[in-house]
Amino acid sequence: MTIRILIDTSVWLDILKDARLDPVLTAIEDLVAVEAISLIMPEQIVFEFDRNKDRVKDARKTTLVATVRRFRDALSQIDSEAERDQALQAVSAIDHKLALTADTGEKVIARIMVLMAKAPVVAATDSVKLKAADRSLRRVAPCHQTKNSIADAIILESYLEAMAADGDPDAQFVFVTTNTNDFSAAAGDKRTPHPDLEPLFAAQRSTYSTQITDVIRNVDESSLDEYIFGDDFYEEPRMLSELLEAEHLLSRQVWYNRHHDLRRRVSSGETKLVDAIDLTQRPITSLMTRDTWAAALETAKRTEDEVGLENLGPWDDFEWGMLNGKLSALRWVLGNEWDMLDT
Structure with missing residues (x-):
């Protein structure tokens, strides 16, 4: 048949x-x-x-x-x-x-x-x-x-x-x-x-x-x-370009998730938008300039256009842990120290 x-x-x-x-x-x-x-x-x-x-x-x-x-x-x-x-x-x-x-x-x-x-x-x-x-x-x-x-x-x-x-x-x-x-x-x-x-x-x-x-x-x-050899396929190492492409995508995904947490803090007033930050004022970690916030929103829009909203979450705790683990592992392969998750 x-x-x-x-x-x-x-x-x-x-x-x-x-x-x-x-x-x-x-x-x-x-x-x-x-x-x-x-x-x-x-x-x-x-x-x-x-x-x-x-x-x-x-x-x-x-x-x-x-x-x-x-x-x-x-x-x-x-x-x-x-x-x-x-x-x-x-x-x-x-x-x-x-x-x-x-x-x-x-x-x-x-x-x-x-x-x-x-x-x-x-x-x-x-x-x-x-x-x-x-x-x-x-x-x-x-x-x-x-x-x-x-x-x-x-x-x-x-x-x-x-x-x-x-x-x-x-x-x-x-x-x-x-x-x-x-x-x-x-x-x-x-x-x-x-x-x-x-x-x-x-x-x-x-x-x-x-x-x-x-x-x-x-x-x-x-x-x-x-x-087939031993019922397994020969796995060729990834090309450097493939590793860099995957690292870039994961970096954008992790950054975007953190950005949405920042949006929540700005919306709730937990982070206050100001025209300028006086470095002698405390705590400065709860302040952000309006110019920096505008740049962050522009970066978020570029990320959405580049990656696609369907690839930007939201993720549950397990998926979020996997994203960070993949990014850390890829960066280690590319020469960074373990747990390098800066975006």
């Missing part, structure tokens, strides 16, 4: 970005070829992939080059000069081939677009658009956040329409996405659908997944054998 799978745009872009997922693309191609799976391909996914593919392709190339560079740096730790020279020659050959070979990202794009072309593209019907708009108006997942997620709702409704159109009660459907912000539970296990979506995946014929590798294994357990 052919299993019908909707692979969300986020998954296709992950496959394009990360060279380690090349075997996953091969497995999808093989399973489609033998009709073990068939792809549900809403036109919205084709549009989104086409719009983002060049940007993500550049990130893939950067990652490959950076990996070779890190490996070259690591070779300097080899004590034996002969072994070090031999290894450096091999790395130089790989580096040279990378420079001369056509961008591997272009090849991956071509393979993905072939798969998209082979699958019947599902146009967004009026019914799909109306149901997606209704989700947006009612603020239910995937439209439960402040951003406009109607495109995600169209993808979801296209999946549901394809499932409803299939008269076989034994047919199996899978919705796979890595867009956990819009589709997964807001708290707890991100591998489970948002509570608004749980009824859609309660029946045995419809499954929700955030791991394309798990989906492939369930279809054909041997498909990814060459990709």
